[in-house]
Amino acid sequence: xxxxxxxxAVSVCNEKIAKKxxxxxxxxxxxxxxxxxxxxxxxxxxxxxIRKHALDHFxxxxxxxxxxxxxx
Numbered sequence: 001x002x003x004x005x006x007x008x009a010v011s012v013c014n015e016k017i018a019k020k021x022x023x024x025x026x027x028x029x030x031x032x033x034x035x036x037x038x039x040x041x042x043x044x045x046x047x048x049x050i051r052k053h054a055l056d057h058f059x060x061x062x063x064x065x066x067x068x069x070x071x072x
Contacts (some may be wrong), residue, residue, distance in 0.1 A: 001048045013065035025058040
């Protein structure tokens with residue numbers, strides 16, 4: 001996953017955790033606006049989330065943040 005997407009994902013995770021607490025879950029769609037203005041980037045996130053790591057649709061934001069910051 002490209003660095004700009006990693007940075008965005010960590011930022012979104014941090015925001016969600018700050019607002020809703022450590023148990024908050026999210027999907028990779030949380031990293032994007034409600035319009036599909038960059039389908040290649042959405043597919044890149046989906047590939048990382050679904051194919052590479054076989055994650056469930058919703059995962060804890062703390063787990064995703066840790067995975068990304070550890071380089072997975």
